Amino acid sequence: MANNPHKHEEGENPPLSTETTAVAPGIPTQLPILPMRDVALFPGISGPLAVGREASVRLIEDASAGDKLIGLVAQRTPSEDKPQSRGLYTLGVAARLHRVQRLPNGTLQVLVQGLQRIKVLEYLQQEPYFRARVQPLEDEVETSKDMENLQVYLVQQFGKLVTHTPLISGELLAALANISSPGMISDIIAGHLNIPLAEKQELLEMVEVKARLAKLSTIVTRELEVMEIGQKIQSEVQTEMAKGQREFILRQQMRAIQRELGEEGEDAVLRELEERLTAAQMPAEVGKVAKHELERLRTIPAASPERTVAMTYLDWLTNLPWAITTEDTLDTVHAQVVLDEDHFDLERVKERILEFLAVRQLRPESKGPILCLAGPPGTGKTSLGHSIARALGRKFVRISLGGVRDEAEIRGHRRTYVGALPGRIIQALRQAKSRNPVFILDEIDKLGMDFRGDPSAALLEVLDPEQNATFVDHYLDVPFDLSSVMFITTANSLEPIPPALRDRMEVLELPGYTEEEKVAIAQRYLIPKQLQENGLQAEHLSFTPEAIRAVITGYTREAGLRNLERTLARVCRKDARGRTEGRREAVEVTPKNLVDFLGPRQFFAEVAERAGIPGVATGLAWTPTGGEILFVEATRMRGKGGLTLTGHLGDVMKESAQAALSYVRSNALALGIAEDLFERTDLHIHVPAGAIAKDGPSAGVAMVVALTSLLTNTRTKPVTAMTGEITLRGKVLPVGGIKEKVLAAGRAGVTTVILPQHNEKDLIDIPKEIREKMSLVFVENIQEAISAALEGEGGRQRVAVQEPPQALRI
Secondary structure: OOOOOOOOOOOOOOOOOOOOOOOEOOEOOEEEEEEEOOOOOOOOOEEEEEEOOHHHHHHHHHHHHOOOEEEEEEEOOOOOOOOOHHHEOOEEEEEEEEEEEEOOOOOEEEEEEEEEEEEEEEEEEOOOOEEEEEEEOOOEOOOOHHHHHHHHHHHHHHHHHHHHOOOOOOHHHHHHHOOOOHHHHHHHHHHOOOOOHHHHHHHHOOOEHHHHHHHHHHHHHHHHHHHHHHHHHHHHHHHHHHHHHHHHHHHHHHHHHHHHHOOOOOOHHHHHHHHHHHHOOOOHHHHHHHHHHHHHHHOOOOOOHHHHHHHHHHHHHHHOOOOOOOOOOOOHHHHHHHHHHHOOOOHHHHHHHHHHHHHHHHOOOOOOOEEEEEOOOOOOHHHHHHHHHHHHOOOEEEEEOOOOOOOHHHHOOOOOOOOOOOOHHHHHHHHHOOOOOEEEEEOHHHOOOEOOEOHHHHHHHHOOOOOHHHEEOOOOOOEEOOOOOEEEEEEOOOOOOOHHHHOOOEEEEOOOOOHHHHHHHHHHHHHHHHHHHOOOOOOOEEEOHHHHHHHHHHOOOOOOOHHHHHHHHHHHHHHHHHHHOOOOOOEEEOOOOHHHHHOOOOOOOOHHHHOOOOOEEEEEEEEOOEEEEEEEEEEEEEOOOOEEEEOOEOHHHHHHHHHHHHHHHHOOOOOOOOHHHHHHEEEEEEOOOOOOOEOOOOOHHHHHHHHHHHHOOOOEOOOEEEOOEEOOOOEEEOOOOHHHHHHHHHHOOOOEEEEEHHHHHHHHHOOHHHHHHOEEEEEOEHHHHHHHHEOHHHHHOOOOOOOOOHHHOO
16 A cells, blocks of 8 residues: 655645544544545555655644544545545545654655544645545444355455465464454455455445445455466466476387387488488588587477477578589680670779689689779679679679668577577578679678677678688577688778778779760660660660760769769650650750750859859869869958858868968968958958868868969969868878869869879879870979969969078978
């Protein structure tokens, strides 16, 4: 019996009465009323109450300081925190406080004893707690034979119930035997029953003892029947368990008899499993584990869930390609033909595959390489895996690692878990039915991690040629040799890959394609593919090379080929629709009629237009999806020498802007800028596309040129872009991503690119046609960059950098 610690609800305050004359011995006519949740106390019953509501605590404290008498009345709705007087039953019980103890959480532990039924006649107050005028109620007892029979029957039924309920002490029966009052017996039994509050309240409101005994006998009989049914069910369950144990013993005895007679009766499934274990040609260590599991399976009853687990485990062991391999096609000429058929260019990757074949010819036991193809989307990384498998004559499997966050996806779950399965590595090898496939791990840079583990850590063993010969999946719990597998991973960017994992892979960069390469790929691969997929023939629809170039420059701007293929597919679908509507003549797509298929041109060469005013320079940036151009804009206004930087710039890029301004200020006279200009001018550098984060040091040259152009009122040369890190002493340092940046400049219509002198070595990566079409200017210092970038006198002016004072030399 516990009163949940909640506050009472406020109610109306009737006029207070001072009448205190008792109408029964010991019970006054006014009592403080304590609302109770889910509890009904009977006269003669003692029990603890937990009191926590503020008003209830106040009531107990006042009562314990006075006559210690209170009224206990149950709430009609136990969930109410602040019940009104109308939310309480009218009948309750008067009780005496015997002990009050305050607990550390602020609640009171109270021991109360029920004294006599009371009826609430009128609530005299509701604040700070309920107080009411009450009327004590006496039991209405009639002496008759029926009353005696009901009392005997109730005590007997309750005695049977006590034998089935360990929570009720047997001493209670002895106490009942010494009580002659039928009303007291009924109250004691009702107080010890675990029945709903509504039934207890109904019993409490029965003043007539005979009716109370009859109702209570019905309740006790019902509870006794429920107990007996529960015990019957429990007995049946135990009988079934004993029956299963008996069947297990009999089966064991039957197997022993059959062994003695030489008639061992293995069922068909077990015989098939044993044959498959033999045919799988497992390593000796694995075979020992498999045979042990098979012997354990023979002893497991057919109805046991453990049998299914063991059967599934053995099924996985027998279906793995422990000794199945495909013979490599080591003909390098054939491999070259296959790779060239499927992919244009990508010479470095093709050379690496041919080198692998050459090594396999000289040393057949060599381990498979771990390659990582890194490049922008749409450059053919995943499809290249198919071509490599076809060139080698191997099986091909692929799993996508994008969004994988659970280590168990790689290593599998242990068999103790319900529904456990091997990881995706073992599942893919079972699918390939070969232990030396070409295995693509796609989007390895998109791996995640959370509370379930780090999948990239699990891949450390998979992608290490020195360790993967003994790779252990958690489900199999036996080593599987992955050293013959040719793993190829793909990624758009290497930065998200953990250094330890990146160190295990041989990275092959796949930069974006040039315009000429895209034209060739479209003619050889993309257009024939889209014609076939859209039900067209080559004589129905054709593209001129100029039309393809117009699509590349005007409708797509990407390093890869996906948007180009989608755009060509749109043209094919337009033509297919026209043919279904009755057109029969052949169509040739040219730059003139291209707008009829694709609508207005989407991209324009905006470099010359935007860089045509002083204070604007064109920079180059590298992104995971290829190179991009960016514009650095500078402007000035009246002020006190402040510098504002906008465009969602990172810390490194902000520092480059500060270095650029410092260089321009320190060389103001040499650049033809008045020195006092900076004291009365505020400068603002902005890099458009402010929603895109930008960072890195390679925009330093562009920032110096933009500031110099602004402050000397000199325009930058049209269609000229630049990249390079700067120092305060005017040096131009090398940067990365040169090929991607130059290709991006070409896509944007740039004809001149200013590059650091130390990046001249990267010319080998730039296609020959780009080198011939574009002017690549290499500079060692900022003076040369300004001369190459600005028009007129501003560009031809030689900048003499002032030497620092002797005391500042390091």
